[in-house]
Amino acid sequence: MGFFDFLKPPQNPMGEIFEKISNSIFPKGDKDIDAGTNELLHILNNKIDYNTAKSIFLKSVVISRISESFDKERLRAHLAGYCLNHFNDAQVVSYYNYLVALSAAMTIHRRTPSEVKRNGDIYSW
Numbered sequence: 001m002g003f004f005d006f007l008k009p010p011q012n013p014m015g016e017i018f019e020k021i022s023n024s025i026f027p028k029g030d031k032d033i034d035a036g037t038n039e040l041l042h043i044l045n046n047k048i049d050y051n052t053a054k055s056i057f058l059k060s061v062v063i064s065r066i067s068e069s070f071d072k073e074r075l076r077a078h079l080a081g082y083c084l085n086h087f088n089d090a091q092v093v094s095y096y097n098y099l100v101a102l103s104a105a106m107t108i109h110r111r112t113p114s115e116v117k118r119n120g121d122i123y124s125w
Helices: 013-025 030-043 050-066 072-080 089-107
Strands: 117-119 122-124
Touching (some): 013 050, 030 050, 050 072, 050 089, 072 089, 089 122
16 A cells, blocks of 8 residues: 555445446447447337447346346346336347347357347347
């Protein structure tokens, strides 16, 4: 600890945890976040603004990765808390499929969100 360390603001433990989670989920930073946000905008037919989509995407990815059992109903319950009104039933299913594809790409194949591409109704990496 340096002499002037007491002048630094105290660390926010939740902020540190979120940063670690974010770095593991989005190793390419903004490139990964932009890719996921743009896919959500595509799923929602661009009916919301970019910043709203980004917020939804970030929260949803974290929930999908930390939930013990992530399924369509878990996603729907998560979205119901703040943004389900932006989705119809088919869009919830499409978004769920995207989040599952992301999870598989990241955990099994070590790909990042920016490496996951949509090909019709399926995702590949």
